[in-house]
Amino acid sequence: MDATKCHLDIRDAISKLCSQFDSSYWQTCDRENKYPKAFVTALTKGGFLSALIPKKYGGSGLSLSAGAAILEEIHKSGGNAGACHAQMYTMGTILRHGSEEQKSKYLPKIASGELRLQAFGVTEPSSGSDTSSLNTTAKFDGKNYIVNGQKVWTSRAEHSDLLLLLARTRPITEVKKRTEGLSVFLVDMRELVGKSLTIKPIKTMMNHSTTELFFENMPVAPENMIGDIDSGFRYILSGMNAERILIAAECIGDAKWFINKAQKYAKERIVFDRPIGQNQGVQFPIAKAYSKMRAAELMLRQAVNLFDQGKNPGEEANLAKLLCSEASWNAAETCMQTFGGFGFAEEYDVERKYREARLYQVAPVSTNLILSYLAEHVLDLPRSY
Amino acid sequence: MKILVPVKRVIDYNVKVRVKSDGSGVDLANIKMSMNPFDEIALEEAIRIKEAGKADEIIAVSIGASQSQETLRTALAMGADRAILVVATDDVNQDIEPLDVAKILHAIVVEERTDLILCGKQAIDNDMNATAQMLSALMGCSQATFASKIELAGEKIKVTREVDGGLQVVEVTLPSVISVDLRLNEPRYASLPNIMKAKRKPLEQKEPKDFNVLVKNRLEIIETNEPAERMAGIKVSSVDELVEKLKNDAGVI
Ligand SMILES: Cc1cc2nc3c(=O)[nH]c(=O)nc-3n(C[C@H](O)[C@H](O)[C@H](O)COP(=O)(O)OP(=O)(O)OC[C@H]3O[C@@H](n4cnc5c(N)ncnc54)[C@H](O)[C@@H]3O)c2cc1C
Numbered sequence: 166m167d168a169t170k171c172h173l174d175i176r177d178a179i180s181k182l183c184s185q186f187d188s189s190y191w192q193t194c195d196r197e198n199k200y201p202k203a204f205v206t207a208l209t210k211g212g213f214l215s216a217l218i219p220k221k222y223g224g225s226g227l228s229l230s231a232g233a234a235i236l237e238e239i240h241k242s243g244g245n246a247g248a249c250h251a252q253m254y255t256m257g258t259i260l261r262h263g264s265e266e267q268k269s270k271y272l273p274k275i276a277s278g279e280l281r282l283q284a285f286g287v288t289e290p291s292s293g294s295d296t297s298s299l300n301t302t303a304k305f306d307g308k309n310y311i312v313n314g315q316k317v318w319t320s321r322a323e324h325s326d327l328l329l330l331l332a333r334t335r336p337i338t339e340v341k342k343r344t345e346g347l348s349v350f351l352v353d354m355r356e357l358v359g360k361s362l363t364i365k366p367i368k369t370m371m372n373h374s375t376t377e378l379f380f381e382n383m384p385v386a387p388e389n390m391i392g393d394i395d396s397g398f399r400y401i402l403s404g405m406n407a408e409r410i411l412i413a414a415e416c417i418g419d420a421k422w423f424i425n426k427a428q429k430y431a432k433e434r435i436v437f438d439r440p441i442g443q444n445q446g447v448q449f450p451i452a453k454a455y456s457k458m459r460a461a462e463l464m465l466r467q468a469v470n471l472f473d474q475g476k477n478p479g480e481e482a483n484l485a486k487l488l489c490s491e492a493s494w495n496a497a498e499t500c501m502q503t504f505g506g507f508g509f510a511e512e513y514d515v516e517r518k519y520r521e522a523r524l525y526q527v528a529p530v531s532t533n534l535i536l537s538y539l540a541e542h543v544l545d546l547p548r549s550y
Numbered sequence: 551m552k553i554l555v556p557v558k559r560v561i562d563y564n565v566k567v568r569v570k571s572d573g574s575g576v577d578l579a580n581i582k583m584s585m586n587p588f589d590e591i592a593l594e595e596a597i598r599i600k601e602a603g604k605a606d607e608i609i610a611v612s613i614g615a616s617q618s619q620e621t622l623r624t625a626l627a628m629g630a631d632r633a634i635l636v637v638a639t640d641d642v643n644q645d646i647e648p649l650d651v652a653k654i655l656h657a658i659v660v661e662e663r664t665d666l667i668l669c670g671k672q673a674i675d676n677d678m679n680a681t682a683q684m685l686s687a688l689m690g691c692s693q694a695t696f697a698s699k700i701e702l703a704g705e706k707i708k709v710t711r712e713v714d715g716g717l718q719v720v721e722v723t724l725p726s727v728i729s730v731d732l733r734l735n736e737p738r739y740a741s742l743p744n745i746m747k748a749k750r751k752p753l754e755q756k757e758p759k760d761f762n763v764l765v766k767n768r769l770e771i772i773e774t775n776e777p778a779e780r781m782a783g784i785k786v787s788s789v790d791e792l793v794e795k796l797k798n799d800a801g802v803i
Contacts (some may be wrong), residue, residue, distance in 0.1 A: 174623060174745050178582070181739035212742035224744050 171466075172234035175213075179235055182207055183242035188514045191244060195372045195517050200324055205249045208239075209278035214252045219260070222272035228473040229407055233414035233465070240418025241425075243514055245374050250415070251283035251321060254407050255329050258349060262392035262400045271327070271351070271464050284325035284354070285376055286316040287401060294534050295550070296331070297343040297398060301380065303332040303350065303472045309384035310334070310350065312361075316378040318528070324374055328352040330385075335395050349397035351389045371520045406482040408529055410472060413482075416489035419522045420458040423465045423496035426515060427451050427503040448505060454496040461488035480543050487535045490525035497522040551724075552607045553596040554664040555630065556655055557589040559614055559621040560675040573773050576675075578642055584622045587737075588670025590628075592730045594737035595700060596668050597629035604702050605666070607631045611658055613651050615642045619753065626748035627740035633753040634658060638765045645676055650758070650765045652684035657761035658687060664725075666707075671696050671729040684730035692722035696731040 186204045194201045208214050216231045218224025225231070232253055237244040239324035256275050259267055259282075274280035292299045301314025312332055322328065328351075335346030354362060361383035364376050392400050430452055431442025441447045467490075497519045501508040508515040526532050540546040561567060561576070562584040568577045579611040585593075599605045610625035612618035622633035636654055638646050659667060672679035686693035698717065699710035711718045712731045722728070740748070758765045787794045796803045 173620065174627060174740070174748075175742065177624065178627070178740045178742070191773060210741070211739065216742055225746055227742075227746075 169443055172231055175231055176238045177212070179213065179238035180242055182213075183210060183239060183244050185214050186244055188243055188483050191514065191517065192511055198368075198372055200374055201245075201248050204244065205324075208249060209252075210531075214249060214278065215276035216274055217253060218256060218276045220473060221270060223276035224272075227427070229410060230469045230473055232407075232411055233469050236411055237414040237418035237421075239420045240415045243422055243518065245372075246415055247371075247521070247524075248321065248324070249283060250284055250329075250411060252281060254277075254404065254411055255282050255285050256406055257330055257404045258391055261403060263347070263351075267351070267388075267391065275327075279480065280327060281325045282327040282329065282351075284319055284322040285320075286319045286327040286328055286330045288318045289315060290317045291379075294531060296401075297347065298337070299331065299333060299347070301330075301332040301335075303334050305334075305383065305387070308392070309386055312350070312352075312380040312383040312385055314380050316380075318367070318375050319364075319378045320373055320375040321368065322354070322374075322376040326353065326355050326356050329391075331397055331401055334397075340395075344393050344398040347397040347401075348398050349391040350385050351391055352383070353389070357383055357473055368426060371517075371524065373524070403529075406468075406472060406477065406479060409482040409486040410465065410468050412525060412529060413461075413468070413485040413489035415520070416486075416493035416525050417458065417462050417465055419493040420454070420461070420489070420496040422518060422523070423493070423500035423515075424451060424455050424458060425537060426513075427454070427496075427500040430507075431503050441503070450499040451503065454499040455494070457488075457495050461485070461492035464488050480539070483535045483538050486525075486530070487532060487539075490532070493522045494526060495507040551605045551666060552609060552662060552664040552760070553599065554609050554611060554655070554659060554662065554667045555589065555593045555596050555625070556611045556613070556651070556667070556668075556669050556681070557593065557621050557625050558586040558673045559583050559618045559676075560586045560673055563587055563674055567635060569776050570772050573775065575643055575771065575774050583617070583620070585624050586670050586675075587671045588672060588674070588730060589603055590670075590737040591632065591732065591734050592668040592670050593628055594626055595730060596666075597668075597738070598735065598753050599700075599702060600629070603748065607713075609634060609658075609662060609664065611636065611760075612638055613638050613646055613654055615639050615644070617642055622753055623748050624740065626751045627745045628738060628752070629744070630751075632661050632751055634756060635753060636756045636758060636761075638758050644767070647767055647769060648680035648684055649768070650679050650763060651681050653763045654758055654761050655681070656688040657686050657763065659685075659725075664767060666724060667727045669727070669729050682727050686727040689725065691725065692726040693728070694720050694722050694726065695729040697728050698731050698733045700728060700730075700734070720766075 172403050213235050215224035216227045218234060220226040236246045236250055259271055275282050287296060289299045303310040303312045317401060330350045330352050331347055333346055334348040337343060340346040358364060361381050363379040366376050369375055431447050432440050434441045465485040468478050468485040471478035471481055500515055501519055507513055537549055541548045565582055569653060570577050596608045599732050608630045610622055610630035616637050619635050622635055625791050626633055682695060683693060692728045693703045694709035696712045698712045700709040703767050704726050707726060709720050711717040730775055786795060
């Protein structure tokens with residue numbers, strides 16, 4: 166099905182919802198580094214963040230294509246879903262690997278929005294992209310797992326009740342493979358903040374509510390471990406395809422926003438007695454950005470379709486993330502250049518979206534790491550790291 | 551009480567309309583279509599009346615090409631209980647004229663025994679502003695147009711109308727046709743669970759002949775033109791200059 170025709174009803178509702186949060190809303194949030202609370206509340210109340218949670222746990226039980234449509238529309242409207250997209254998919258780890266008890270305890274409350282699970286603690290300052298070398302440890306003291314260490318770039322931790330945490334439960338020296346010995350915990354931060362857990366906001370070039378986390382003898386009950394001990398890396402990996410696909414959808418939304426902005430401005434702005442868009446030097450980059458967006462969108466669509474058919478589209482999910490983030494960045498550059506000096510003025514939103522769109526070259530996985538994946542796993546070239 | 555809300559599928563109000571090169575109408579190819587914004591307001595009001603416990607059922611009706619089904623699904627997702635689609639043409643470019651629409655609506659009103667018909671004051675595509683008035687004439691009942699406030703009290707409804715001189719308050723007795731204006735309310739967006747529920751709500755498909763109506767366009771469109779392009783404004787530096795320009799350039803004083 167044509168990508169833009171899919172979930173028309175959902176797209177329509179989202180675009181109406183987003184029209185209540187205009188550019189001045191986003192500009193204010195950005196300028197004041199404020200969490201877009203009213204927007205997140207509207208999405209939560211509308212049930213859009215629980216689209217992927219099965220019906221029996223209070224969600225809408227929709228497939229990933231619905232999630233992709235929601236996030237794409239948010240970005241296409243000029244908004245940003247970064248403040249809450251993780252509420253949509255972080256729960257996937259519990260859904261796939263949690264016990265029935267954990268699922269029925271947490272998922273209904275996550276679906277209603279009563280519990281926010283939108284913090285994901287994987288990246289550490291010393292390990293970076295090399296996830297399996299992370300240093301945060303969780304040691305069992307006979308009663309609880311005691312967590313010590315540090316995370317960085319844990320986004321939305323201040324706006325989340327729960328944290329999905331990856332920590333080492335068996336020292337790297339005692340495992341055959343580095344990817345073994347890691348476990349996933351569902352941490353209820355509400356009881357721990359200010360005691361054994363410290364959250365420190367990081368100032369960044371965009372409004373993303375990202376933080377550093379410090380754990381000092383932080384107790385986590387054994388029943389809060391997801392799945393089997395020492396097998397956590399695999400659980401985190403299993404959620405990556407969905408995450409990559411959803412982020413790719415946000416990128417396509419961004420690309421569409423930039424192209425639309427550039428197209429309109431190029432028609433309206435008169436210099437040398439003609440619309441700037443009449444110059445091929447201005448219109449060709451926009452046409453190129455459009456063609457790149459459409460091509461990337463096709464890859465996204467294929468990844469979504471395979472995912473929804475129950476396949477494990479590692480290649481397509483990675484390709485979609487790569488191509489869509491490149492398409493959005495290319496569109497951002499083109500839009501900025503089309504606007505000339507006015508692109509730098511906050512009033513037009515271009516500079517804000519430009520800063521926001523840049524993130525996806527780096528997070529949640531950097532472009533190089535995707536290329537390494539393709540080289541190693543698809544093209545069968547020697548592993549480079 | 552049942553409320554009937556007719557909804558029309560029109561070009562989305564955000565879309566910049568383009569006239570077809572042969573002047574035969576506006577270009578609808580690959581254009582985003584939506585529910586007529588005034589109809590959305592009428593539907594929102596109906597939902598609020600039902601939520602206040604003053605109505606039992608809301609029926610949304612759309613008359614046009616089969617694509618109007620999408621508009622009805624939106625109405626169901628917003629809160630209509632069921633929908634009737636009257637497929638009156640297979641050509642999306644054909645506009646069904648107000649009199650035929652009113653006749654079909656009249657037949658539905660009789661069949662469904664609805665007391666209150668809430669509709670948009672006009673459709674933003676052809677701006678006819680006629681259906682509500684015609685329907686009320688066919689029904690031989692009261693009408694109140696351009697409503698900016700609607701207050702129900704038993705059989706009576708107090709309607710505040712937006713008229714040129716300000717606000718006019720009228721009282722009508724049921725059954726009645728009320729057409730709504732922009733400032734009546736702000737329509738809701740559908741929630742995801744309601745969008746999902748709407749897919750299972752009843753949507754009945756009919757044809758004009760089911761209501762003994764023969765759809766026949768009486769108006770012939772001779773030509774469609776782009777509106778004249780608006781000229782850029784200018785800034786004047788003094789009152790004197792303004793007066794001078796109004797006198798000599800604009801010729802209005
Ligand atoms: C705003 C923001 C929000 C984030 N949110 C979260 C979050 O919620 N949770 C979370 O866990 N993490 C989060 N991250 C972290 C993000 O996932 C990492 O920044 C990303 O994975 C890259 O890790 P790094 O920053 O340590 O870069 P590094 O690993 O230090 O890499 C630096 C550069 O070197 C390149 N590089 C590294 N190794 C190789 C190699 N072998 N071959 C080729 N190139 C290489 C990388 O591609 C990159 O360009 C966030 C980051 C940002 C900026």
